[in-house]
Amino acid sequence: MQAVIFLIIIVVLLVVFTLQNATEISVNVFFWEIASVPVVLVIIGSIIIGYLLAVIYYYPLVWRLKRELRRLKHITPISKEDTVNTHKEVVEEEENKDLSIEGYSMDEL
Helix, strand or coil, X not given: CHHHHHXXXXXXXXXXXXXXXXXXXXXXXXXXXXEEEEHHHHHHHHHHHHHHHHHHHHHHHHHHHHHHXXXXXXXXXXXXXHHHHHHHHHHHHHHHCCCEECCEECCCC
16 A cells, blocks of 8 residues: 555656656757757656666676675585684683783783
C-alpha cells in the first residue's frame, strides 16, 4: 500500500513539473539543431544520460569489488578460539606495558 501511495505522489509531482516546463525550445547538439523540443524532455533526457554515464563509469569498480568479495568469502575464517587468544594476548601486553610519563616511570613518581 505504501508503494502505491509513493508512486501516486511521484506521478503527481512529475505532472506538475511537466506542466510548468512545457515551453518549447530549440536545442543545438554539435552540428544538429532540433527545433520545438519541450524543456521537460531536455531536462529528463539530461538526467537519464547523466545516470547512464555514471553507471558506465562505476560498473568496472563494482564488478572488481564483487569479484574481491567472492574471493574473500572462500578464505577460511578465523576460529573463535584464535580470536579470543589474540584478544587475551593484547590485554596481557597492555597490562605489562611500562606506564611512563615524559620519561619517568610510575615507580619514580
